[in-house]
Amino acid sequence: MADEKPGDDLESYQNLEGWVELTARSHGRSLDLLMKKIEEAAALTLEEQERQDLLYAVREICENAMEWGNQGDQSRKIRVSYGIFEGEFVLKVADEGEGFDTRGVDGSLNPLDAMFNRKREGKRPGGFGITMVKNLMDRVLYSDKGNVVLLSKNLRKGTQPNPFA
């Protein structure tokens, strides 16, 4: 059941077992609303630097999902779910795209090679987001298809009661 519906930009669901799910359209206003929600949740559980790291990583992944996954199509949505499990802040980000070749995210392609590949392909400058996210988070896992990402950040304070349950 939706517990909040601020216009059509962001929908929020609180489901079983403490997972919170947000659905956002692929544009900047929705992303800002989504990030505000995650920032509020992170403030309950993470210390300042961890919180900043998590927010940076989530924004990067969500921007990727909107720009590359959903091809910037504002009618397409991304789904972000999060919760706390065994001392980790866990997030799942899914887009409605066709996925991408994840070989470049397993460390086999260095960021500079990825960047020059982008230039050859006529894409805007970039290609460092995933490297940064992997350095900011404790775990980053892509689905085989590449359109779902799981991120987790260990809570330094150890296992805490789930404030979303």
Place this chain on the structure above:
Amino acid sequence: MEKTVSNEIAYEDDGTVAVIRLRGRITQAVAETLYKLIADPPLETRQRMVLSLGGVEYLASAGIGALVRLTGERQVKLAAPSEVVRRALGLAEVYPLFEVHASEAEAVKAFGGT
């Protein structure tokens, strides 16, 4: 004289070295504006550039991409990067690519200017 491009970007160009000052939140949109700035006259042919980064509060990966690509195409020196910038470049594993100076004046001087 400094020319303001946006809230986040301004530059000075003496015809030899361009000093581009970035401040605030360098998002993907700002990075695109930066890249357009250097691709258009009068900076399209300027080979020597100082990027002054002391006022940067946030640097998205798209901004890092713009800095790296620019470094591959022109002679670029970074001046006074904020702690946020240093950390972001470190996380992206590209910090060693850049020549970093403590101030704009030092960076310009390193080009042989004053």
